[in-house]
Amino acid sequence: MTEKALRLGTRRSKLAMAQSGQVAEAVSQVTGRPVELVEITTYGDVSREHLAQIGGTGVFVAALREALARGEVDFAVHSLKDLPTTQPDELVVAAIPVREDPRDVVVARDALKLTDLPRGARIGTGSPRRMAQLNAYARSHGMDFETVPIRGNVDTRIGYVAKGDLDAVVLAAAGLNRVGRSEDVTDFLSVDTVLPAPGQGALAIECTADNAALIAELAELDDPLTRAAVTAERSLLAALEAGCSAPVGALADLLADGQIVKEMRLRGVVGTTDGSTLVQLSTTGPVPETHEAAMALGRELATGMLAQGAAGLMGERAQ
Numbered sequence: 001m002t003e004k005a006l007r008l009g010t011r012r013s014k015l016a017m018a019q020s021g022q023v024a025e026a027v028s029q030v031t032g033r034p035v036e037l038v039e040i041t042t043y044g045d046v047s048r049e050h051l052a053q054i055g056g057t058g059v060f061v062a063a064l065r066e067a068l069a070r071g072e073v074d075f076a077v078h079s080l081k082d083l084p085t086t087q088p089d090e091l092v093v094a095a096i097p098v099r100e101d102p103r104d105v106v107v108a109r110d111a112l113k114l115t116d117l118p119r120g121a122r123i124g125t126g127s128p129r130r131m132a133q134l135n136a137y138a139r140s141h142g143m144d145f146e147t148v149p150i151r152g153n154v155d156t157r158i159g160y161v162a163k164g165d166l167d168a169v170v171l172a173a174a175g176l177n178r179v180g181r182s183e184d185v186t187d188f189l190s191v192d193t194v195l196p197a198p199g200q201g202a203l204a205i206e207c208t209a210d211n212a213a214l215i216a217e218l219a220e221l222d223d224p225l226t227r228a229a230v231t232a233e234r235s236l237l238a239a240l241e242a243g244c245s246a247p248v249g250a251l252a253d254l255l256a257d258g259q260i261v262k263e264m265r266l267r268g269v270v271g272t273t274d275g276s277t278l279v280q281l282s283t284t285g286p287v288p289e290t291h292e293a294a295m296a297l298g299r300e301l302a303t304g305m306l307a308q309g310a311a312g313l314m315g316e317r318a319q
Contacts, residue, residue, distance in 0.1 A: 003034075005034040005036045006028075006033050006034070007038050008023065008038065008073065008076065008077065009038050009040050009067045009072070009073030009077075010037050010038070010039060010040065010064075010076070010077055011040065011041075011060060011064070012039045012040070013153050014153055014155065014179055015153065015154055015175050015178060017037070017039075018178045019079070020037055020077045021037065023097070023203065023205060024036075027075075027205075027218065027221065030221060031217045038067070038073050040063050040067050040073075041063065060082045061082055061084065064076040064078065065088070065091060065206070068091060068206065068208055069090065074211070075094070075205060075206060075207040075214065076205075076206050076207070077203055077205055078203065079202075079203065080199035080202040080203060080204045080234075081197040081198060085235075086238070090209055091208060092208070092209045093204045093205065093206050094205055094206065094219055094222070095204075095205040095218045095219055095220075095221040096203065096204055096222055096223060096227045096230060097202075097221045099174075099201045099202040099226045099229070099230070100202070101174055101177060102173070103173045103188055103190075103191060103196060103201075104130060104170050104171065104172060104173065104189045104196060105170070105171055105172070105173045105176060105185045105187065105188050106168050106169075106170055106185070106186055106188075106189060107158050107168060107170075107171060107176075107184045108161065108168035108169075108186045108187065112167075112186055112187075114187050117145055117168060118167070119143075119144040119145075120146065121144075121146070121167040122146050122148050122166045122167050123145050123147050123167065123170060124148045124157060124160055124161075125147060125148075125150065125169065126149060126151050127197070129197055129247045130147075130170050131147040131149075131247070131274075132247040132269075132270075132271035132274075132275055133193070133194040133195065133269060133275070133278070135273065135275025136271055136276075136278045137194070137275070139275050147273075154181060155179075155181075158171075158184055168186075170194075172197075172201065173185070173188065174200065174201035191251050191253075195251050195269045196249060197250075198234050198250040199230045202226055202230050205218050205221065225254060225287070227294075228252070228287060228288045228293075229251075229253070231291060231294035232264065232297040233251065233252050233266070233298065234298065235294065235295040235297065236250045236266065236268050236298035236301050236302045236305075237250065239298060239299045239303070240305065240310060240311070247270055247273055248269070248270045249270075250266065250267065250269075250298075252265065252267075252297070253267075254287065255284065263285060263286060264286070264288065265282055265284040266298065267281070268280070268281055268302070279309060279310045281301055281305050282301070283297065283300055283304070
């Protein structure tokens, strides 16, 4: 008798389906059970408002979590950067697989790089974080471009450039890789230019906290170093009391001596969307061995950033 299929809850977008399909294969391999995708529409998918207006925190997540709680699906896959920083007691992130490329990328007309864009170029992004850092970069490098708020899936956003509505759009490298459109990238943005969103490029596989057998199986897909890094980044975000649509960038990377990973460096940035003011800091410490140590690294950096006035740069503090 074949084992009953595991039901994987996913958003309907092309990117979510691609991500979930990849996770479904991996879960099927470790569990030996078939995995079926259950498509769920979230508020973030149907609302036409800009993410900053609907308060980006959790708008893509709530419907998936409700389906988990109701037992309609066995587990769900989220883009980690969409997850609110407070974790409900009844759910657990059982696995955070190895992270994709965390960087942001430019897709521009005529294969232009960011530094090649003409004066007055229009760059589309739905992210206050990207706007703040791009505008700050422009100010410090004598460049002149306009950031334009956009919404829509990967294809829609790239379509704005193809149709000539915009000169360029900025997107996450991981998303383009997962939907097979990495050949559209015209420039990779160094993390020294634009720090990614906390958790960008990483996925979270979530299930109910009482499903011990499934938690144990999913844990085989967990990457401890990715988990430590994104935990530190999200701890910084939480300590700044900022939602996931706030203009906060963070990246924890591992500093290696040859093959041996020695330390973790956590960098954070927060700024006004016009780029006139940025607070940027970094801290380096031993690679966190525990969840608490990773959380402490994030809180330490947040304390330093708040001391430099970060709170006043985020507009409305998230509740």
